[in-house]
Amino acid sequence: MAQRLILILLLFLIGDIYFYQAIITLFSNPLIHVIYWLIDIVVLGAIIVTIFLRKRISDIQRYASSLITAMLLIFIPKLFSVPILLLEDIGRLFRNFPPRNFYVSELVAVLAGIVFLAIIFGLTRGRHFYRVRKEILHFSDLPEAFDGFTITQLSDIHSGSLSNIKGVQKGIDLANAQNSDLLLFTGDLVNNMASEMDPWIDLFTTLKAPYGKYSVLGNHDYGDYTKWSSTSLKEANLMRVKEIHSEMGFKLLLNEAVLLHKHGQRIALVGVENWGKGGFHQFGNLNQATAAIPADSFKILMSHDPSHWDAVTVDHAKHVHLTLAGHTHGMQFGIELFGFKWSPIQYFYKQWAGLYQRDGKFLYVNRGFGYHGLKGRVGVWPEITVLTLKRSTDQVE
Structure with a gap:
């Protein structure tokens, strides 16, 4: 470093x-x-x-x-x-x-x-210059009922940095306008303290999706980047962060999974706690999270830090079809023009923004909804991701 x-x-x-x-x-x-x-x-x-x-x-x-x-x-x-x-x-x-x-x-x-x-x-203006990025992903073993299933992903809200209600409302409205089946949030709700979210709870509660809203924790949500007078206060803060997810209508997944059902078929949605390289906590436990779901399930994983994908997920015993992450923010600075993509963050993270594929498995890294550190975004704009799952024609026998 x-x-x-x-x-x-x-x-x-x-x-x-x-x-x-x-x-x-x-x-x-x-x-x-x-x-x-x-x-x-x-x-x-x-x-x-x-x-x-x-x-x-x-x-x-x-x-x-x-x-x-x-x-x-x-x-x-x-x-x-x-x-x-x-x-x-x-x-x-x-x-x-x-x-x-x-x-x-x-x-x-x-x-x-x-x-x-x-x-x-x-x-x-860049901090609320939201861009909708869409990807269509094909899987041969996607259950037929989920062909065309859509997911809106948000990540890295960082409510402690937000200040412009109209700007944030613009992002919320844009996310709802996608009319996705499922809405997923991949961590970093706050910068440090749960109280940072108090002015924004009602606004984020208005996010809607017919198959539900699910979330995981990011590294900032644990309160590690501020000084606490006691361990009990830090623990109470984390508990409050978890409660806020529920108050906003999100089901927080803590090393666990749920099954989503449609027309008699199902897919598994898995969520792990933060797991990161380079000194970040490794609370995420993919073995625990996938233990209770059928081995042949189609699996979507929410894991805040994309380094978890390379280190754990790709070679995991249970095939994880799609992983959704955030964390990097694309460093909130870079160049993305005409298919060219560059940011200093790429020298720290192999997968830092957008779609990646390896061994038939996909990773999507969201560039983040909010901002932190730099009070704005230059070239790497705040993102609302829309993923469409498609069943490919060459079916698995």
């Missing part, structure tokens, strides 16, 4: 140095040059201080959010200058390094300005 953070900081430094070449080409005033580096020194100094004090500041998340925002606004637009200025340098290399072209520097400055405005959009 530390090596990756150092690599990211080095990329920022490279972007800084290259963009500065455009600045000195466009502006000869030394004061502008001093201000340029002064801003960088202040931001980098704040990052170093925050990292150094991370164990002694209880409200570190508040500082981290501001620093992440500053880094996006100051460093990311500069990174987009690197390819253009690098290409110019290659050309200058074969021409005995003449001065930089003024118009190339202007192009770089305009591009940086466009990226800066895109980030501003993400920080202001």
Whole structure:
């Protein structure tokens, strides 16, 4: 993890140095040059201080959010200058390094300005710029009664970060408008405390699905990221989080399964507690969750952290046809255009957004409904997932 953070900081430094070449080409005033580096020194100094004090500041998340925002606004637009200025340098290399072209520097400055405005959009409007993403999944052993069965998945509400009632209502209305048969929520209802959800219970209660609403816990729901005066208070908080799921009409699955019936046939819906790599709790128990269901059942698993799929689910003794996860948020920052998909989170998680398939098993990673840390989304927009299950024509004998 530390090596990756150092690599990211080095990329920022490279972007800084290259963009500065455009600045000195466009502006000869030394004061502008001093201000340029002064801003960088202040931001980098704040990052170093925050990292150094991370164990002694209880409200570190508040500082981290501001620093992440500053880094996006100051460093990311500069990174987009690197390819253009690098290409110019290659050309200058074969021409005995003449001065930089003024118009190339202007192009770089305009591009940086466009990226800066895109980030501003993400920080202001992006947090509720909900996108509906649809996938059709084919299975040869899907019970005939469930051919065409639809599922709406939400994940990572993070109610402690929400503030705009109209914005959240927009997402709720959009989810209901999908008219799916089943609605599933794959964890992280809150940031830290159950009380964060109090203003939003009535609103999320309006979510509807004829075959029910089911949910699991995420890593944030256990209250591990805040300081509690006693263990009993932390335990009471978790109990309250579980009660809120029920109050909103969700059946919370805690290492257990239920059977969904339609026209005399059934599929199994399995839910495990949070299981994650890299220091996250591993409370999820797939063996326990699947113990009481028939081995030949068609199985859909809700598991908050997608790392559970690679580590446990794919090679599990009982075939799990479809796993639904969240957790990554797509890092709330990236590029998704014309089929191209990139985010820094992909260097930490192999499966971080969208649909994955291996050995006849599917994983879908939802990009999240809410936001946390960064108070917005840039390029990786909040998501409402709609999955349609289809019975394929080549049937299993």
